[in-house]
Each structure stands twice: as C-alpha cells, then as structure tokens.
Amino acid sequence: MTTGDLSTGGARALAPVARELQAALVDALGAAVGAEIRQSALTRALALDKSLASRLARAVTADGVAEFLHYVPSPPGLNLMLEAIAPEDISPAQRLRVERAIVAFRGMLETLPGGRADLEAMLSDETPFLRERALRTAGQSTFRGVSAQLGYQCGTLASTLAVFPSATNPDALDALEMQHRVGVRRLRPTAAIGLMRIRVEDPAAVQQPAVITIDREPIRRAEDVILREFTDTSIASFDVVGEGDGSEILLALTEEQAALHAPLTVTSGHILREGFYRYRPPEGDGWEARNYLLNMPCRRVVRDIYLHESCRVSAPEFSIHLPGAIGTPEPRNDGLLGRVASVDVGAPRQDLGRGVRRMGIRGLPSYAAAVKSAFDRAGLDPGAFHGYRIDLAYPLPLVFMSWWVRLADRK
Incomplete structure (x- = not known):
C-alpha cells in the first residue's frame, strides 16, 4: 500500500x-x-x-x-x-x-x-472520489436539516442567464434570467415560502427601468415576472412583502397558496437591462459577476449561462461564496480571501455548445420548453448563443452562487 x-x-x-x-x-x-x-x-x-x-x-x-x-x-x-x-x-x-x-x-x-x-x-x-462522496453525504444531511428548520424545500432549481448586447446602450450588456423551480413543498403548516425578490419601479419615475419583463415591458406588479404557462395553475396568486416603490419586494407562498406537502412548480423570468459592462473599464479586473442567493434547500441546482457570440470572450467561471465575506472572491482566487470565503463547487463546468439543442434536463421535461419560450418572447435567437452549465447535487443553501463573465477590451 x-x-x-x-x-x-x-x-x-x-x-x-x-x-x-x-x-x-x-x-x-x-x-x-x-x-x-x-x-x-x-x-x-x-x-x-x-x-x-x-x-x-x-x-x-x-x-x-x-x-x-x-x-x-x-x-x-x-x-x-x-x-x-x-x-x-x-x-x-x-x-x-x-x-x-x-x-x-x-x-x-x-x-x-x-x-x-x-x-x-x-x-x-x-482523493477526488472520496471528496465527492463526502460532499454528497454532507449535502444530503444539510438538505434534510435546513428543510426541517425552514419548513420548506425545493426538488430542483434550474436557472438560465442569457447575456447579450444591450438594446439601449452600446457599452452595456443586457441579461435574460429565468428560474424554474420544480417540487417546491411546504413541510410545516405555518411555514411561508419565500420564493424570489424582484424590484418593481414606477416607469414614470425612471427613464430606463433596470428590470423589465421578458416581453420588454415595465414590471407594474410583482406577478408580471411569473411565467404562467410553466407555473402550476393551482397557484392563483402570490403574497407580496414590500411596497414596490423602487426597493425589492418578496413573492411568497403561504398556506392559502401552497397546500401542505403538495409539490409545486413556479417559473419566473425577467430582463436585467444594462446589467453588465460590455467592455473592460480602465480600473476594472475584466470580470463581471451575476450573484444569486440560494434562498431555499434544494436537492439539485442546475445553473445555465448563455453568452451571445458577439460578446463571448472566453468560457465563464462559476463560484460559490459565503455571504458576509469581505469582498467577493474572484474566480480561481487562490489567495486567503478565496480560501476563507469560497465554497468548493464539487462539479465541473459543462460546455453545452452553440444554441439550445443540448439544454434539456433529464427529469425536467418542461425546462427546455420554458427556456425556448423565454428566448422567443424576448426576441432572442438561440443560435447566436453559446451555453455552459453547472449541475450541483444537494448544494449548500443560503450561500451566494456567481457566474463570472470575462469582458472584452475596447478596440
């Protein structure tokens, strides 16, 4: 030996x-x-x-x-x-x-x-093999424990982030975001499920709303981001926490909308207008990040990103980091900050190639249809995008997940 x-x-x-x-x-x-x-x-x-x-x-x-x-x-x-x-x-x-x-x-x-x-x-x-097994075992235990504490859980969360040149600013990038939650369950009678945060702004108060619907219309109420054709019809309405005066509001499900233990599917989508720089700023490090807080325990999380070929410099990077850290670790940060704040991803990045032919997810038959519908409603050509994926089993909840996009140098 x-x-x-x-x-x-x-x-x-x-x-x-x-x-x-x-x-x-x-x-x-x-x-x-x-x-x-x-x-x-x-x-x-x-x-x-x-x-x-x-x-x-x-x-x-x-x-x-x-x-x-x-x-x-x-x-x-x-x-x-x-x-x-x-x-x-x-x-x-x-x-x-x-x-x-x-x-x-x-x-x-x-x-x-x-x-x-x-x-x-x-x-x-x-040993990578032993690490993978240890992470999975720990993830399963964490999933069960946090689900019991919060009183709700999600089977699979699959998301798409499509980055493309902005329609309103040649120096910026827009982003289409879609989140497909399958198997959302309320485990305790009194638990309320916090689904997502969204910013609702008065269109008359701002020249260019930062967040709009995937149909490129102003978001006048929180439920405008729900894609009804890919959401359970049993959910007639959502509870809203917040005033919608330009600050973030929360969409939630209580016992009136979500029966105990009943698995629900909720799909949302919006466009983040001018959400990224298109070119590397003089003082920047050349990366732009889109951060997500994983706000509920999930058995599986699939994060897809599609980069428009006109702004794709290289393959994106993916990282997971703890909330409250001093700064955000850059991708592949091997320094002390990366060691303190980063969480091991434990999954390789998959190259999905050009277009959306390989974007289907086994066990989620409606995901591919939802993504294609979102692209179509946003007026985007899927063939102009290159896709990548991270597929995580039992990821640590209540942490930030980030896609990192390399910016082009201005010519």
Whole structure:
C-alpha cells in the first residue's frame, strides 16, 4: 500500500496505523480464506454479513491509505471478523497482530473529536472520489436539516442567464434570467415560502427601468415576472412583502397558496437591462459577476449561462461564496480571501455548445420548453448563443452562487 495519496500533515500521520492494519488483515484473512480475499469467500468461510464482507474485501485490496481508511470497517466490525475466524485457521501471532492493529486504529479514531466523520473529512481533501462522496453525504444531511428548520424545500432549481448586447446602450450588456423551480413543498403548516425578490419601479419615475419583463415591458406588479404557462395553475396568486416603490419586494407562498406537502412548480423570468459592462473599464479586473442567493434547500441546482457570440470572450467561471465575506472572491482566487470565503463547487463546468439543442434536463421535461419560450418572447435567437452549465447535487443553501463573465477590451 502506498502513502503517496496523503498530502497533508494530519493525514500523513495516519499512514503508519493504516499500513499496519491493512497488512495484518491481509495476513490473517489470507490464512483464513485463501489468497483471493473476496466478499463471497468471506461470507462463505466466516459467515459474515454481506455489508461487512464487502467493506473488508475493498479495504484489503485498496491501493492507498486514503482508500483503505475509507473502506475499512469500524473497530467493532473488525472485532466481529476476528471472532469469526476459527482458532485453527490462523496462528496466535497472526491473531495478536490483528488485535493490536485494531486497538491502534481505535486509538487513532478516539483522537478525532468527531471520530469516523472527522476521518472522512480529512480524507476528502486527499482523493477526488472520496471528496465527492463526502460532499454528497454532507449535502444530503444539510438538505434534510435546513428543510426541517425552514419548513420548506425545493426538488430542483434550474436557472438560465442569457447575456447579450444591450438594446439601449452600446457599452452595456443586457441579461435574460429565468428560474424554474420544480417540487417546491411546504413541510410545516405555518411555514411561508419565500420564493424570489424582484424590484418593481414606477416607469414614470425612471427613464430606463433596470428590470423589465421578458416581453420588454415595465414590471407594474410583482406577478408580471411569473411565467404562467410553466407555473402550476393551482397557484392563483402570490403574497407580496414590500411596497414596490423602487426597493425589492418578496413573492411568497403561504398556506392559502401552497397546500401542505403538495409539490409545486413556479417559473419566473425577467430582463436585467444594462446589467453588465460590455467592455473592460480602465480600473476594472475584466470580470463581471451575476450573484444569486440560494434562498431555499434544494436537492439539485442546475445553473445555465448563455453568452451571445458577439460578446463571448472566453468560457465563464462559476463560484460559490459565503455571504458576509469581505469582498467577493474572484474566480480561481487562490489567495486567503478565496480560501476563507469560497465554497468548493464539487462539479465541473459543462460546455453545452452553440444554441439550445443540448439544454434539456433529464427529469425536467418542461425546462427546455420554458427556456425556448423565454428566448422567443424576448426576441432572442438561440443560435447566436453559446451555453455552459453547472449541475450541483444537494448544494449548500443560503450561500451566494456567481457566474463570472470575462469582458472584452475596447478596440
């Protein structure tokens, strides 16, 4: 077994214990069941249950300390294995070696405040596979916990951000935004679901409203952003929190609009007028960001971005960062700010290519139709855009997610 897969000091300290435990197990199990240490052999010869036998077989054949420590059973499970080995199948020296290795392993776990959970967290920094599994397990636990605390949850949130040259300012970019929420559920009778914030301005008070409908009309009331053909008909109206006097208002669902545990679909869309610079300003860093606060726990979040070919400089970047941080970490920020404020995305960026042919999402049959409808109503040609996607399972809620767009230099 190699130790090269452990890079941090804390993890490297585990290597001697792991190396000795694996060697002791290989020696004892090889004598008890033969050189081919497989789940079937362990189950047949030692009468172990399939789960324990499977973990043992994976552990003894693991290539690396991190993989071994991930699969090796807990000390009680190892003791069950040792008790199942008949005295005549291994020598007293082999049995004593395993016993001592188990004691050392138990002692190692006891030095970690969280025991096996802390061990898995340490190992997740060493191996991408283990990190992915650890993030998913943690995400599922967080999803359940925050859902219970807030009293509501969402199955899938899929969003589209389409960036294109502004119709009102040659030095700016407009953006079409659409959010498709599927499986929104109220879990507690008294819980109110905060869906989205929107700014409603008096068209007579401003020359160019910052936010307009996807039909390029002023937003006169909050519900103008709801795409009714892709929203459950059972939702007759929304509760509105706020005055709509130029400040943000909140669209919410209470028990009158959302029956307990009933899954709902809500789709919204708007155009952000002159929301981005088109060209890199002299004092700027060359990036523009669109930030989203993930305001409810979701099983899955899909973030799509479409860049118009006339303003696409490079592929966009995606980041997740904590609210309240000092400043916003730039994409790929490796400095202290990035380490303090950033959250590991845990998912690669997908290139969807030109147009919207590949923008469908399995399990969300109405998403593609909603995006195409939004493009059509906004008068946008999908073939002029290049798409990218981030697909996240059980993402951390109540954090900011950002798409970063590289700006062109003015010619």
